[in-house]
Amino acid sequence: MNIDRRGLLAAAGLAAPSLALAQGAWQPTRPIRMIVPFAPGGSTDVGGRLIAERMGETLGQSVVVENRTGAGGAVGVEAAARSAPDGYTILVATNGAFTLAPHLGLMRSVDVRRELSMVSLIFTSDVIVVVNPRLGVNSIGEFLTLARAQPGRLSFATSGVGSGTHIFTELFMAVAGIQMVHVPYRGSGQAMADLVNGTVQVMLDQPASSIAQVRQGAIKALATSGMQRLPLLPELPTFTEAGLGEATSQSWGSIAVPAGTPPAAIERLGVAVREAVSHPPVVARMAAAGLDAAGNTPAEMEQVIARDYERWGKLIRERNIRVD
Structure with a gap:
């Protein structure tokens, strides 16, 4: 699956003017925890931290990054899935967790498609x-x-x-x-x-x-x-x-929340994310790290996951890839 970075950036830019409109629906009153399921310094961590900084500015509450590492990302993903679905815990999710791990018998403790809900894409990365x-x-x-x-x-x-x-x-x-x-x-x-x-x-x-x-x-x-x-x-x-x-292929990172998070909170967080990925300083800093800032809607993100899931599942079966 490949994502048109220019189209997504243009779409993300449309979200910025609507930021004020979403404030009446749900507004955080305390800091938000962002779980990054990998160690500091990698693409997932870099992208998450850049988004967290800008989200904090637009939401009026700090977005605090918490690196929860282990088991190839499963520890952090499970921690997010088991958190209260109240909008105050968000996860930097990756294509590995949603489109690779299910085919390989990984992350058995979490059904990511059922226990986590999408908010928005935040970046794509070539290899x-x-x-x-x-x-x-x-x-x-x-x-x-x-x-x-x-x-x-x-x-x-x-x-x-x-x-x-x-x-x-x-x-x-x-x-x-x-x-x-x-x-x-x-x-x-x-x-x-x-x-x-x-x-x-x-x-x-x-x-x-x-x-x-x-x-x-x-x-x-x-x-x-x-x-x-x-x-x-x-x-x-x-x-x-x-x-x-x-x-041709890309990896990606997105923001997800525990299933059951109120739609108003998902909408507000999504607007903040899409504003962040259209913010010129964030775009520039991501580009310097080899990432393409990009945003979309929850429905569009689900479509990306569905297509990648089928593509990588087919490859894993054809190449007989197994995790012992």
């Missing part, structure tokens, strides 16, 4: 193909030639079996007609470290966690998965330009 420079390739074409000539020789790092980086790489391999050895890690930090030192040769990673190493020359970027070229690395071809259009 980029990055390699160790010692591999000796200077373009995606050279990389594909090497990988096709030596199936099973190259190894790719991910942040864990069933993670977004794993599933995106499986799609990339299927479309490209290549086979590499999977080396899963417990998180992206050690995966990136081993890519830099050459223990593994390839990784499909989000720009937020790899752009610094690319700019330092520690790793080499070859291509990006989005529909348009990545503004941070405009020299990189897209998968479509590289002849891999069917591998």
